[in-house]
Amino acid sequence: MPYKHGRPVIDSSLPFRIATAWTFNVIFPIAHLINLMQHSTKYKNRWKLFCCRRAITVSNHTTILDPVKIAGAPYPRLIYQTMLEATVEFPWLGTFTRLLGGVPIPRGKTGYRKILESCAAAFKHRRYLHFYPEGECFLYNQQIREFKPGAFRIAAELDIPVIPMVTVFSEGLFKPWSFWGRSIPKETLVILDAVYPAQYVKRDTRGEITGESVKEFAEAVRQIMQNEIDRCHGSSAFYRGQMERIEGLNND
Numbered sequence: 001m002p003y004k005h006g007r008p009v010i011d012s013s014l015p016f017r018i019a020t021a022w023t024f025n026v027i028f029p030i031a032h033l034i035n036l037m038q039h040s041t042k043y044k045n046r047w048k049l050f051c052c053r054r055a056i057t058v059s060n061h062t063t064i065l066d067p068v069k070i071a072g073a074p075y076p077r078l079i080y081q082t083m084l085e086a087t088v089e090f091p092w093l094g095t096f097t098r099l100l101g102g103v104p105i106p107r108g109k110t111g112y113r114k115i116l117e118s119c120a121a122a123f124k125h126r127r128y129l130h131f132y133p134e135g136e137c138f139l140y141n142q143q144i145r146e147f148k149p150g151a152f153r154i155a156a157e158l159d160i161p162v163i164p165m166v167t168v169f170s171e172g173l174f175k176p177w178s179f180w181g182r183s184i185p186k187e188t189l190v191i192l193d194a195v196y197p198a199q200y201v202k203r204d205t206r207g208e209i210t211g212e213s214v215k216e217f218a219e220a221v222r223q224i225m226q227n228e229i230d231r232c233h234g235s236s237a238f239y240r241g242q243m244e245r246i247e248g249l250n251n252d
Contacts, residue, residue, distance in 0.1 A: 008118060008121075009103050009104050009105075009106065009114055009115055009118050010080070010103055010118045010121050010122050011098070012121040012122075012124065012125060017125060019099055020078075020098075020099050020100075020101065021078070023096075023099040023100060024071075024078060024099070024100055024101065027100060028068070028071060028072075028075070028100075031065070031068040032068055032071075032072055034065070034068075035065045035068045035069055035072075038065070038184060039063070039065070039069075039184065039185065039186060039187040040186040040187070041069055041072070041186075041187050041188075041189065042186075042187070042188045042189070043072065043073060043188070043189050043191070044188055044189070044190045044191065045190060045191040045192070046073055046074075046191055047191075048163065048191045048192070048193060048194070049073060049074050049127075049128070049163060049191055050074075051194070052127070052160075052161055052163060052194055053127060054123045054127055054128075054158075054160045055127065055128055055129075055160055055161050055162065055163045055194065056128075056129055056130075056131065056151050056152075056154060056155040056158075056160060056161070056162045056163070057070070057073075057079070057128050057129070057130045057131070057162070057163045057164075057165055058130070058131050058132070058133050058147075058151055058162055058163075058164055058165070058221065058225075059130070059132060059164070059165040059166060059167065059189075059225075060132075060134060060138075060141065060144045060166055060167055060225060061132035061134050061136065061137045061138065062137065062138065062139065062140055062141055062167045062169070062187075063137070063139065063140070063167075063187075064137065064243065066132070066137070066167070067081050067083075067100070067102075069167070069187070069189055070130055070165065070189075071100075071101065072189075073165060073189060073191060074127065074128055077126070077127060077128075078101060078126050079101060079126060079127075079128040079129075079130055080101050080102075080103045080122055080126055080128065080129045080130065081101055081102060081103065081130040082102075082103045082104075082105050082115070082129070082130065082131050082132070082151075083097065083102050083103070083104060083105065084104070084105060085104040085105055085106055085107055085111075087102070087104070088102055088103075088104035089104070101126075103115065103118075103122070103129070105150075111150070112150035112151075112153060112154060115129075115150075115154065116154050116157055116158075119154065119158060128163075129154075131150070131151035133147035133148050133149075133150070133151050133152075133218065133222075134146075134147065134148075135148050136242055136243070137242070137243040138239075138241065138242050138243070139238075139239065139240040139241060139242075139243050140169055140184070140185055140236075140238035140239050140240055141236070141239055142168070142169060142229050142234040142235065142236045142239070143226070143236065144166075144222055144225055144226050144229070146219075146222070147218040147219065147221070147222045148218075149211070149214045149215050149217075149218050151218075152197070152214050152217045152218040152221070153209065153214045155197050155217075156197040156201040156209050156213075156214060156217065157209065159197060159198070160197075161194035161195060161196050161197075162194065162195045162196075162197070162217075162221055163191065163192070163193075163194050163195075164191075164192040164195065164221050164224055164225045165189055165190070165191050165192070166189070166190050166192065166225040166228050166229060167187050167188070167189055167190075168187070168188045168189075168190055168228065168229050168232045168234040169185035169186065169187055169234050169235045169236075169238060170185060170186045170187075170188070170233075170234070170235055171185060171186075171235045171237055171238075172185075172186055176235075176237045176238060183238075184238060185235060185237070185238045188232070190228055190232070192224060192225065192228060195217075195220065195221050195224065197217055199217075199220075200213055200216050200217035200220055201213045201214060201217055
């Protein structure tokens with residue numbers, strides 16, 4: 001059934017879960033092969049994902065095929081991935097993305113609260129809920145932009161770790177755009193150590209989580225990810241700026 005604004009963001013019914021598993025396992029190998037051929041995708045430290053029973057995962061958003069790459073990290077386990085509500089509402093494509101694990105972020109200030117309310121159902125069937133906290137796709141970027149705090153507030157509210165996953169780009173053997181060089185980079189998805197909210201999150205006198213400490217949590221994770229890119233000498237030679245949103249599809 002197509003998603004509409006106001007409906008539950010995660011359909012945990014048995015028929016939908018069966019359809020999701022079937023669709024994903026048919027489509028993912030094809031999409032993964034395409035991504036592998038395009039970016040020579042590699043994974044590093046995948047085992048760090050399997051140390052946590054429940055976790056929020058986050059990554060920098062650098063290519064249109066990021067959802068495929070992220071889905072490959074815990075495979076054969078499945079992962080939920082958040083996306084704009086407008087994308088999920090799009091006819092046919094919206095249902096298709098939900099079958100592949102897409103979770104809409106509802107419009108408005110209460111959007112993340114609605115996702116939080118659905119987390120019990122989410123973590124009952126899958127271990128991971130993924131966010132792209134930059135909020136936009138910056139093509140082949142290696143300078144991570146400021147994070148929005150929603151994913152980190154959810155982790156704090158649930159007292160579960162955030163597992164950072166960072167895409168590091170490399171140029172290959174030859175100078176980019178030369179005769180033998182690449183026009184798009186090679187990519188490695190590095191899974192980093194889990195970061196626990198208790199290290200950063202504070203509560204006020206009423207016991208409420210403070211917004212400033214959530215922002216501190218988000219910035220700490222962002223800096224850990226940026227440090228990994230810098231340590232691996234991630235290449236910015238291919239950077240193309242912010243990916244334009246498609247009219248009527250992802251221009252929420």
